[in-house]
Amino acid sequence: MSTSTGPQTRTWVWPDPEVTGPAAAVVEATPLVHCLTNIVVAGFSANVLLAAGASPAMVENASEAGPFASVAAAVLINMGTLTPEIERAMVAAAAAAGDAATPWVLDPVAVGALQHRSALAGELAGMGPAVIRGNASEIQALAGAGTGGRGVDSTAGSHEALDAAVALAGRTGSVVAVSGAVDLVTDGSQVIEVPGGDVLMTRVTGVGCALGALMAAFAGAGTPALEAAAAASAMLAAAGSRAAKGAPGPGTFAVRLLDEIAALAAAARR
Structure with a gap:
């Protein structure tokens, strides 16, 4: 553990108990995760949640999103593909989740370059x-601290964003998770590093978005936000490393990734 005056840093990898405990809690609780996510990744995110032992629901109607967020165990708001209808649904779901003390995850996809998207992300981050x-x-x-990447692709490494993540956590009171070759998760005073994964994870659409859903599931099963985000990252990184072994390409890898998540979830429960 770091002894510097900055945030204390530790590393989590599967099968550390800090990771397997929260994973087992998901299998035992089968949390209902309300996903407002983008059209490109909805099916894959649902399959990742099912593999981990959670129960996904994709409710995007603005009239239903708020009431459903009140009864779900957790909520994911992923800003990948915005429409006026889903924007209203996102704000309603965030407000209802706050009123019900339901943990929710914000994934501000492609924020920075587009003014409207950035304004909505700022509004949601304040909720x-x-x-x-x-x-x-x-x-x-x-x-x-920046103007965004190239569409959904980052032009910076995760450690380059650590100061921004710590500042954002301090300003919002949220745990901030930065995905990259090494994932970083911080609450402003602690940093958890999560190594692992494989480059094939960047060749399958929706792996990062599915991680947001997985974080919501871990939080919805009762794990505090910092540990939920870090444990979800560590589980996905381990599954990615295992799925990549012998995979000839991204198609086979995507199927194996779901299998490995399911295998890790089963192992955690034992």
């Missing part, structure tokens, strides 16, 4: 998400 998860460029932009 009390338990976790804000993004790549390094997205976190820098949301923290006011």
